[in-house]
Amino acid sequence: MKLALLGLGKMGIEVGGQLLRAGNALTVYNRTAARAQPLVDQGARLASTPAQAAADCEIALTAVLDDAALRSITEGPEGILAGLPKQAIHAGLSTISVTLARELANAHAARGQHYVSIPMLGRPDAARQRRLVMIAGGEAATLERLQPVLETIGRTTVVAGREPWHANLFKLCSNFMISGVLEAFGEAQAVVRKASLDPATFVDLVSEFFGSPIYRNYGNIMVEKRFSPPGGTLALGLKDNGLLLDAARELQTPMPLASLVRDQMLAAMAAGFADVDWTSLGTSAQRNAGLS
Amino acid sequence: MKLALLGLGKMGIEVGGQLLRAGNALTVYNRTAARAQPLVDQGARLASTPAQAAADCEIALTAVLDDAALRSITEGPEGILAGLPKQAIHAGLSTISVTLARELANAHAARGQHYVSIPMLGRPDAARQRRLVMIAGGEAATLERLQPVLETIGRTTVVAGREPWHANLFKLCSNFMISGVLEAFGEAQAVVRKASLDPATFVDLVSEFFGSPIYRNYGNIMVEKRFSPPGGTLALGLKDNGLLLDAARELQTPMPLASLVRDQMLAAMAAGFADVDWTSLGTSAQRNAGLS
């Protein structure tokens, strides 16, 4: 298939590698072009503008950091909207706001193009091992066309609903579920450490009980304070949390745990953890217990 | 081995069945003697007092509901302390306070007996399938003697520390980790439902991502509101939460998520859910979003 991929951060690079290995014709774009080199070496073509990347492809995938970055490559005379052929698909892999997903759906439809949201669950190493869980939002027929690409990238796809923003809401809620685990681990490790017991043993216990490698992974990062290099930064985590709180406000839904996570994230940022791994949100509970 | 088992609630009955099937000589005691019948039918001997049950056994296991119940069968002229032979072991499987665990350790030591705490993680059906995770607290030599029994009951044992109360603190923290998942699910399902999306699909997604059957089990109970019959009641869940908050206060450790869970539990109780499954704590987030 003729594909485009825009945004070559940690996740984008891995996704691009999978697409190339599966035999697709891939055009890539990144604001800092140098980051494209590994993919170009594997056969990708480098475009100089988003519009150029999107032209002549069936599906343009975007994997950028936030709403602002996605707007910047989608809108304007050199944006995806301007370049994408009619009937082609813009598949947004980024974690963006419900609001922007709605806007993009309308903007693409107005030009006879299709927009779907396909946010992904998993960290870069999961992407490399094709273990990502894909969340899909959009019309059934469009998702159907996307199916081979989804199978190339992830281990399974869950369809959230018929509107693209449905997938974005599911993604924000999934990140929230993880953040709740991080806060719970932070508090439990605080009380365990205050009792002079071993937090690593506690992580073992809980991971065994839940039967979840995710628990073991996050729990151990927290115990060992392996916050650098970050899988995803705390600042980014706060951004996602804010997108969920905004969506929840619009839906008149109080989310007290999401509020608590927000406050613990801000406390961790004020303590200097903004640019390291977001699991550092668990340090707030420990500082508040007088632990360093 | 010659064993005693005191307390034949949902968990006790399952534990007793495992012990008998493994070929142990088992004496049982329960305040309401009629509940012992299934075990007697399988070969257990019925004692008429806790002291009588404990006499002449190597290990007396207790599986009761709370501190008060454990005190009532341990203390006094007809209690375990009075009946247990020197060098024998009292292994407490119940979820009790850190304070009581400390008291029991001292009381048994003063009589030349041993006390260890072995609280268990898992619901009654996990007990039946020998999938319980056992948490052990106590002296290494005593735990060693207990090993065959632990292997009979559960799938694995995690040693929390050398004092019995270490295991009780780990158990309370484990229940807290679960309660955090329930609250997170409650809030996520609230916002998902307000967006007219399917909460069961969200449970699928999150369970798939975490790779955890526990998530799937709890999540589906919540979506389907299968709160009766209860695995463990909300009132019991609030009791455990209170024991953790008490321990955390003593250790000068704030636990804001545990506080939030407490408040959501109380709200669910005030709404009439006290005697049904504790997963009903997740209804509070949904009521606060205006959902029934």
Next chain:
Amino acid sequence: MKLALLGLGKMGIEVGGQLLRAGNALTVYNRTAARAQPLVDQGARLASTPAQAAADCEIALTAVLDDAALRSITEGPEGILAGLPKQAIHAGLSTISVTLARELANAHAARGQHYVSIPMLGRPDAARQRRLVMIAGGEAATLERLQPVLETIGRTTVVAGREPWHANLFKLCSNFMISGVLEAFGEAQAVVRKASLDPATFVDLVSEFFGSPIYRNYGNIMVEKRFSPPGGTLALGLKDNGLLLDAARELQTPMPLASLVRDQMLAAMAAGFADVDWTSLGTSAQRNAGLS
């Protein structure tokens, strides 16, 4: 003095009355012109655009509902920025975001005009009785020129700082202090009512202790559920709360009580209280206690 007043809601009407009674020449503007009639009857001149109102005045006061409304009368070819003479002052009385206050300071300065923020504390009846507390943010020399107007409107002025946004932050924090009292009253009244005691007596006690008529006023509104007509709506209260949380995020400051108030406000909105008095946020604590 030659003054303009734009925005004739509940507060604006009262402010306009005071300015006219003090002998000022007043030009007024309101999107819905009919609301200006009472002031026109007292001698005010009615302008047909914001620019027209601002032209030829020394001080233009604005008293509108939110950021969007203030932007709409300030920007554009018919806005205040376009009409206000050089050296004249735009005094913003509205509760707006810290961000907009900064933007307005820059925009007016770029045109040789002055901007100051003068948000007010008090409800419409306090405005009528000249008991408002004025919060001032801006350059000392500009505030000096404004002094006669401030004395006409309120009972006292507190200078928050030299930048206009300083006053807006103080105002948002003041509203937050009130919201904290409402939440505390909501919870206390819940437990008092569950104990079958009289919440009105409790309000008496607390008001007497604090020596505060504000406590008595808010407390009694809550006990008697006099939520209509609203002094300020819950939706507006949530807007202000959101502006504070935004400012606090920018300043990396967790505000857990502000987060709690947000969640209780959302719960009250979901229960149908969006358009009534914001003291109704106290109903959430009572609903969660099972009280109607």
Next chain:
Amino acid sequence: MKLALLGLGKMGIEVGGQLLRAGNALTVYNRTAARAQPLVDQGARLASTPAQAAADCEIALTAVLDDAALRSITEGPEGILAGLPKQAIHAGLSTISVTLARELANAHAARGQHYVSIPMLGRPDAARQRRLVMIAGGEAATLERLQPVLETIGRTTVVAGREPWHANLFKLCSNFMISGVLEAFGEAQAVVRKASLDPATFVDLVSEFFGSPIYRNYGNIMVEKRFSPPGGTLALGLKDNGLLLDAARELQTPMPLASLVRDQMLAAMAAGFADVDWTSLGTSAQRNAGLS
């Protein structure tokens, strides 16, 4: 009147001074007898046991620190219950649990004695100036007999209800209202300080708006960090908070602000503020904002 006063802490000493100046015959008791000297110098008689102090008086007032202290002087062969004449009144001024108030009511009634709860609102300097607000719980006829004493001690009395514990619940809720103000001030001062503005000016503003000397007093203590010597310690504040949370649990009432205050108190204790003034609970919000 013939009175006894047991418990001569900061509040007791002031209360005793007022009673003597009003011409009452006063017998005093304190565990550490030396603390009684100032009152003995003013004419009080010193008793060597609680029973002896209570014998031959019409009203025995108790002003001790907590449940345990009140039990220790009330129960046993040398306690108030043993010494107090029939028909005489035990008036408990201390901040105690709802549960203990109920027990004392029953215990005194069983001996033909009367028990009423009269907890007081105000700090020691308010006691000295007779500005305390008294909260009364008990039978009308008994409170009537107590009236002259109440007028001697405080500036006004609010009757909470006909059971002694009603007054204790009102007292715990009043302390909670104050704790909410401390937390709100803590958070507001945090954001104000992060914005490089003056927290003392903010205290001025809010105190002026609420018209409350209590706000000014507490707000300034917090800004100036005058935490020693304590009016009431943080450890004592946490004790009172715990008594309210216990009562609220029994009444199935979630109190999320009380939970938040608890957590901020624990964080302040973990940071070393246990034995200084309880206004130091406001330091938690500031530490979490990265302020020292």
